[in-house]
Amino acid sequence: MEIIKIENLSKSYSSLKRKNNVLALDNVSLSVERGKIFGLLGQNGAGKTTLVKILLGLTHPTEGRFSLFGDSTNNYKNKKRIGYLPENHRFPNFLTAYQVLYYLGLLSELNYDGLKRKIFEALELVGLKGVEKKKVKTFSKGMMQRLGIAQAIIHNPDLIFLDEPTDGIDPIGRKEIRDILVRLKNENKTIFLNSHILSEVELITDNVAILHQGKLIKQGSISDLTAIENEYRITTDSELDTFLSKSDFVNFQLKKLNGFTYVLSGTDEDGLNKFVDLLRLNGITIKELIKQKLSLEEIFISLIKDLDKVK
Amino acid sequence: MRNIFIIILYTLRELFARKLFIAFGIISTLAIGIIWMILANGSVMINQFGNANPGYDEMEKIVLGFEVSAILFLSDLFILIAIFSCANLISSMLEKGTIDVFLSKPISRTQLLVGKYLGGVTFVFINMTYLVVGIFLVVSFYFNLWSFTVLLAIPVITFTFALLNIFLIISGLxxxxxxxxxxxxxFYFIVLSPILAARDSISNFISSDILKQFLDFLYYLLPQVHDIVKTVFKQILLQNENVQYELLIYSTIFLIAGLAISFFIFEKKDL
Structure with a gap:
């Protein structure tokens, strides 16, 4: 089931200082399935935050439409099923962590009864147990980020928008946050993640979309996007140099990487199987055989570079 | 209603954190203390009215007049401080990273704005209640005369601030x-409103009919804060037969229209 459906969404900003309108989003269409972690990637100013703000009703679209939970009315009541961690969020300095969650918990339609328990559960989940009485003005960036996540999940929402959730958090903290997100996903929550830390996105997301200058330039599952067609890496227990010149494999390319590791390219699955059979016939043991893939970062950079070249 | 109530509480908490309740409390307590000290020489004060042994009705008028004078003087000061105190309630709410968190919760923009607006008004109401009740108790105990109508100053001055708060809300948005x-x-409270209230007198020095009509137009378009406090309130207390209630109606229309404009601006705003 589609939790988020966006159709031809555009947003332009007019400015007295500029002659032309600034197109922050240009005809963006995408959808997000329930229970998935969806990553929205893009450089700074690509339109990621604008898209989330439109979905949350903070900004009005110029054109296009969207629906959340199948409802396209943008009813604010739907927000009790939504959690949001904005980028560079601010909490009032005069409040303690407990008070922040108290007010925001009440606004999330939590009842007074049980609110205290939920506050402590949320604080424990994000690793802020024991600091509930501390004023947020004494919090580090990482603690603020954790508190932001706590307020986004305190009311057990079905859909969670996180804008740069690991910003300012140390590597161990990042791992903890990734674990929280995976745990939420396992509870059938849908997570919409805005991030420019591609290595992290790659670790936890199911699907990604890449925005560039307001346009959606690529979307799909992580495995589809990062896979390289007909290319495999093979590690054996001995040299394969004799096969490099085999006439049977003239359509293939076998390239030595290092040691007994080679890259086999230009073959489909049938060809691959034939090659494996041949190795076995020759008494060669295959230690590892994996489909070659690029990292998300490599894909992203290559896409952006290609677009810039076209321009 | 629940959301509005939560935002009112939050706004009061914000004002409390800025020590504004304490500041108002200190000023009010000082004012009440000074009035008590003045009353310690009460016989001297009453003698000033030319009668050392006034009758009950006359005494009541004197006491009421004293209370009203004290309250009106202090209310001007309080409104000036309240404008300063509440001026950034909207701008602090609209800060990036703050407004996003609020509006990601199941609360409408209208509820959020109403909560902020009423939070400021409630702040003034609480402080005016402390001041007026304090003065009322001190004066009434001293003279053993209990003119409860003076307590009308609480809603009247709160209403005056509610009118001025519209300017703060719209400008903030x-x-x-x-x-x-x-x-x-x-500018409106100190300069324009008194000028508009005195437009009849000013008209004697103006030859242009268009300018006279323009002043009249502004007077009825904008809230009559000066007249509400200085004229209508006094008329009610002194049981004047010709109380200008229509000024309260015009101002209420301004308040409703001002809030409607605020909601419209906020609703259309990209945050």
Whole structure:
């Protein structure tokens, strides 16, 4: 089931200082399935935050439409099923962590009864147990980020928008946050993640979309996007140099990487199987055989570079 | 209603954190203390009215007059401080990273704005209640005369601030800052409103009919804060037969229209 459906969404900003309108989003269409972690990637100013703000009703679209939970009315009541961690969020300095969650918990339609328990559960989940009485003005960036996540999940929402959730958090903290997100996903929550830390996105997301200058330039599952067609890496227990010149494999390319590791390219699955059979016939043991893939970062950079070249 | 109530509480908490309740409390307590000290020489004061042994009705009028004078003097001061105190309630709410968190919760923009607006008004109501009740108790105990009508000052002055708060809200929404709101509101309260209230006298020195009509137009378009406090309130207390209730109606229309404009601006705003 589609939790988020966006159709031809555009947003332009007019400015007295500029002659032309600034197109922050240009005809963006995408959808997000329930229970998935969806990553929205893009450089700074690509339109990621604008898209989330439109979905949350903070900004009005110029054109296009969207629906959340199948409802396209943008009813604010739907927000009790939504959690949001904005980028560079601010909490009032005069409040303690407990008070922040108290007010925001009440606004999330939590009842007074049980609110205290939920506050402590949320604080424990994000690793802020024991600091509930501390004023947020004494919090580090990482603690603020954790508190932001706590307020986004305190009311057990079905859909969670996180804008740069690991910003300012140390590597161990990042791992903890990734674990929280995976745990939420396992509870059938849908997570919409805005991030420019591609290595992290790659670790936890199911699907990604890449925005560039307001346009959606690529979307799909992580495995589809990062896979390289007909290319495999093979590690054996001995040299394969004799096969490099085999006439049977003239359509293939076998390239030595290092040691007994080679890259086999230009073959489909049938060809691959034939090659494996041949190795076995020759008494060669295959230690590892994996489909070659690029990292998300490599894909992203290559896409952006290609677009810039076209321009 | 629940959301509005939560935002009112939050706003009061914000004002409390800025020590504004304490500041108002200290000023009010000092004012009440000074009035008590003045009353310690009460016989001297009453003698000033030319009668050392006034009758009950006359005494009541004297006491009421004293209370009203004290309250009106202090209310001007309080409104000036309240404008300063509440000027940044909207701009602090609209800060990036703050407004996003609020509006990601199941609360409408209208509820959020109403909560902020009423939070400021409630702040003034609480402080005016302390001041007026304090003065009322001190004066009434001293003279053993209990003119409860003086307590009307609480809703009247709160209403006056509610009218001025519209300027703060609209300016805050348009500029995301507090400076313009303060300038406009102070200018209206200190300069323009008294001028408009005195437009009949001023008209004697103006030859242009268009200018006279323009002053009349502004007077009825904008809230009559000066007249509400200085004229209508006094008329009610002194049981004047010709109380200008229509000024309260015109001002209420301004308040409703001002709030409607604020909701419209906020609803259309990209945050």
């Amino acid at each position: 348009l500029t995301r800052g507090s400076a313009l709101g303060m300038i406009v509101t102070y």
